[in-house]
Amino acid sequence: MTVCTTDDKPHGPRRVRRRALLTSVAGCAVLGGVLVLLPWGHRAPPAPDPGARALAAVTSGVPAALPDLRTLVEERERRVRGRPGDAEAWAVLGAARVELGLRLADPAYWPRAEKALRTSLKVRARGNAPALRGLAALANARRDFTGARKWGEAARKLEPERWTTYPLLIEASAGLGDDEEAGKLLERLKDLRSGPAVMARAAAVYRDRGWREDAAAKLADAVSAAGEPAERAAYLERAGQLAWERGDRQDALRHFREAVRIDPDQRAAQAGQGRALAALGRMTEALSAYRVALAKQPRPEYALELGELYESLGLKRAAGVQYGVLRERVRLAAGYGGDESLVLGRFEADHGDAEGAVRRLRAEWERQPSTAVADALGWALHRAGRHEEALPFAVRATEGTQGGGVRSALYVFHRGMIERSLERYGSARRHLKEALQINPWFSPLRVPRAKTALARLGEPSVQAGPEPS
Numbered sequence: 080m081t082v083c084t085t086d087d088k089p090h091g092p093r094r095v096r097r098r099a100l101l102t103s104v105a106g107c108a109v110l111g112g113v114l115v116l117l118p119w120g121h122r123a124p125p126a127p128d129p130g131a132r133a134l135a136a137v138t139s140g141v142p143a144a145l146p147d148l149r150t151l152v153e154e155r156e157r158r159v160r161g162r163p164g165d166a167e168a169w170a171v172l173g174a175a176r177v178e179l180g181l182r183l184a185d186p187a188y189w190p191r192a193e194k195a196l197r198t199s200l201k202v203r204a205r206g207n208a209p210a211l212r213g214l215a216a217l218a219n220a221r222r223d224f225t226g227a228r229k230w231g232e233a234a235r236k237l238e239p240e241r242w243t244t245y246p247l248l249i250e251a252s253a254g255l256g257d258d259e260e261a262g263k264l265l266e267r268l269k270d271l272r273s274g275p276a277v278m279a280r281a282a283a284v285y286r287d288r289g290w291r292e293d294a295a296a297k298l299a300d301a302v303s304a305a306g307e308p309a310e311r312a313a314y315l316e317r318a319g320q321l322a323w324e325r326g327d328r329q330d331a332l333r334h335f336r337e338a339v340r341i342d343p344d345q346r347a348a349q350a351g352q353g354r355a356l357a358a359l360g361r362m363t364e365a366l367s368a369y370r371v372a373l374a375k376q377p378r379p380e381y382a383l384e385l386g387e388l389y390e391s392l393g394l395k396r397a398a399g400v401q402y403g404v405l406r407e408r409v410r411l412a413a414g415y416g417g418d419e420s421l422v423l424g425r426f427e428a429d430h431g432d433a434e435g436a437v438r439r440l441r442a443e444w445e446r447q448p449s450t451a452v453a454d455a456l457g458w459a460l461h462r463a464g465r466h467e468e469a470l471p472f473a474v475r476a477t478e479g480t481q482g483g484g485v486r487s488a489l490y491v492f493h494r495g496m497i498e499r500s501l502e503r504y505g506s507a508r509r510h511l512k513e514a515l516q517i518n519p520w521f522s523p524l525r526v527p528r529a530k531t532a533l534a535r536l537g538e539p540s541v542q543a544g545p546e547p548s
Contacts, residue, residue: 130154132307137174138209140243141276141306142313145344148179159195169199170209177216182344184376184408186415192217193416208237208244215247222418224254224447242272246280253287256449258484261287275301279314286321287450289484295321312342319351324487326518331355346376350384357388358520379408379422386430391523402430418443421455428459429524437463450476450485458493466500473497477510488514488521492529499532508536 129144133151136143143151155172159165173196180188196217199210211234218226228251234244245268252261265284268277278301285294298318305311319334332355338348353369356362369385386401405426409419420443427436436459444452457472473494476487495510511533520526 133175134171136307136310137171137178138243139276140246141310143178144307144309144342145179145182147309148175148182151175152179159198164202166199166203166207167209169195169202170207170213173199173210174213174216177213177220181220182346182376184346184378186221186412186417189217189221189415189417206237208234208241211237212244212247215244215251219247219250219254221412221416222254222421222447223416224251227251228255240271242268242277245271246276249280249284253283254449255447256452258287275304275306275310275314278304279317282317282321286324287485289479289486291321291325291486308341309345312338312345312348315341316345316348316351319348319355323351323354324518326488326520328355328358328520332359344375346372349375350378350381353381353388354384357523362388362392373404377404377408379405379412379419379426382408383422383426387522387524391527402426421452424459425455428455428462433459433462437465444472450490454487454490454493457497461493461497461500466497469497470494470501486517488518489525491517492521492525495529496532499536504536505539508533508539511536 129147129150130153133143133147136147137151152172152175155168155175158168159172162168173192173194176188176192176195180186180192192213196210196213199213200207203210211230215227215230215234218224218230227247231244231248231251234241235248238244245264249261249264249268252258252264261284265281268280278297282294282297282301285291285297295318298314298321301314302311302318305314315334315338319331319338322331322334332352335348335351335355338345339352349368349372353365353367353372356365356368365388366385369381369388373381373385382401382405386398386405389395389398389401405422409423412419420439424436424440424443427433427439437456440452440456440459444456453472454476457469457476460466460469460472473490476490477494491510492514495507495514498504498510499507511529514521514529515526515533
């Protein structure tokens with residue numbers, strides 16, 4: 080550590096001593112890298128107000144606190160009423176509405192966000208990269224990854240050095256199943272910027288490649304470097320999700336709880352608590368956590384998870400209520416231009432119309448052939464009795480050489496069950512065991528099925544020799 084001292088001897092003119100003191104403090108600032116010199120006798124500037132905090136977050140591509148976002152939206156709504164020709168204010172308003180809609184899981188914000196962003200483009204048709212980035216963020220929120228790529232590339236053409244465009248393009252590429260392009264965009268992003276937001280984006284790419292340790296390390300760094308509580312809580316939630324995916328229930332719960340402690344509006348972490356608590360057998364707490372998450376952020380995924388937890392407990396009527404919530408949220412999203420085909424297809428494959436799930440997911444695959452869609456389509460085909468058609472999609476979702484680098488217990492379970500139906504018993508046994516090794520608690524409904532299927536398969540006969548895969 081370097082220690083900075085000042086000359087406090089009594090001799091010499093007072094002005095000289097003061098100049099020396101200022102010079103010495105300036106040296107400390109250079110060495111420490113964080114000190115800010117202020118005029119003598121003046122207090123430090125006040126902390127930014129909520130709107131300013133949210134503005135800094137929204138324009139920098141980092142999570143913002145929910146109350147701050149609401150304040151920012153209200154401020155920008157007042158501004159555009161008074162200054163309808165302010166293209167920048169319209170762009171900020173649109174981007175803030177996108178983020179607010181995501182935090183509340185309220186798709187009613189999407190058309191209002193789009194109106195603000197298109198108004199910004201109408202006011203300033205040329206060189207309006209902020210509005211283009213806002214439209215890319217909106218398209219990602221609606222799961223329109225083709226649209227997100229189009230708007231993101233238009234923004235990048237205008238401002239190729241602006242780093243906040245790249246996370247939007249990476250998300251779009253991942254949604255389109257273009258992992259190679261996502262990797263290239265990440266490298267460019269890292270060239271342009273460092274910091275917690277970039278670390279968190281890198282962690283998401285590494286997770287999709289199956290590089291769990293690298294992803295966890297990047298998220299740990301992002302949590303340590305994060306500024307505002309809402310940003311830190313968002314990265315803690317992602318770290319909890321990684322811990323959950325590798326089957327570490329206690330570590331996942333620790334991360335989720337810390338995220339909610341820091342930011343009580345972090346509802347994804349609240350749902351994560353429900354997941355981890357159920358795996359620990361603490362069902363009353365798990366159900367309560369899911370209910371709170373759904374009440375404040377009614378995402379269809381949470382309704383599906385809670386419904387399946389109820390079903391695993393034999394509470395079929397309660398499960399049916401949650402499945403009804405899922406359908407209603409999917410219909411609501413569609414009414415506002417959102418696409419929840421993936422979660423609806425997953426639900427229908429297991430709890431409804433498997434053939435309808437195949438049709439829906441095949442259309443989704445044609446538009447956006449991601450790893451998640453490959454897994455869901457393969458499983459829907461299996462549930463519809465079309466096992467031979469299902470297997471290539473299950474392989475695509477689980478083989479790193481084909482783009483399925485993420486280590487998902489659910490995906491591997493699906494592949495094992497499909498192989499069992501095709502009497503490929505060696506591969507089925509191997510993949511069902513692998514699913515339980517990746518995360519022994521990955522699903523309250525599917526883990527018992529995996530164990531039952533393994534028991535029925537039994538151990539391979541030593542006398543029969545190696546089994547075909």
